[in-house]
Amino acid sequence: MLAHEIGVFVRSEAELHRAHAAVTAAGLASRVLDDSVEPASGFVSVSTMHLAKGLEFRAVAVIACDDEILPLQSRIAAVADDADLEEIYNTERHLLYVACTRARDFLLVSGVTPISEFVDDMQSR
Numbered sequence: 001m002l003a004h005e006i007g008v009f010v011r012s013e014a015e016l017h018r019a020h021a022a023v024t025a026a027g028l029a030s031r032v033l034d035d036s037v038e039p040a041s042g043f044v045s046v047s048t049m050h051l052a053k054g055l056e057f058r059a060v061a062v063i064a065c066d067d068e069i070l071p072l073q074s075r076i077a078a079v080a081d082d083a084d085l086e087e088i089y090n091t092e093r094h095l096l097y098v099a100c101t102r103a104r105d106f107l108l109v110s111g112v113t114p115i116s117e118f119v120d121d122m123q124s125r
Contacts, residue, residue, distance in 0.1 A: 001058060001059060002042075004045070006058070006059045006061070008044060008046045008060070008062075009062045010048060011048065011070045011095065015063075015064040016046060016048070019046040022061070028044050034047075049096065057103060058106065059103060060106070060107050062107070062108070065118070067114040070116040071118070093118055
């Protein structure tokens with residue numbers, strides 16, 4: 001598999017360093033995608049889940065799916081009522097779904113203990 005056929009996604013910019021470290025540990029070069037950067041030959045694409053929509057890779061790793069990162073704890077803490085909380089949970093689940101569906105052939109979802117409840121939900125289905 002060629003490096004440009006691999007995408008690595010994380011919940012937010014705060015976790016990009018973890019993605020870069022994982023790719024480097026695998027002996028590959030990475031390039032962080034933003035609104036203007038396209039996947040490039042010879043580089044694993046690293047991005048946030050927000051920018052995943054519309055992209056497709058042969059293999060995708062969705063990493064740093066830790067509790068308090070997914071769903072993002074700062075969003076949960078700012079909730080004023082239950083209706084807002086439900087909307088945040090739905091949005092966070094959708095972000096994970098979009099990132100996971102960028103994979104054509106291979107998908108890896110990982111996190112550290114305690115892992116996100118969303119990953120547990122995926123495993124029980």
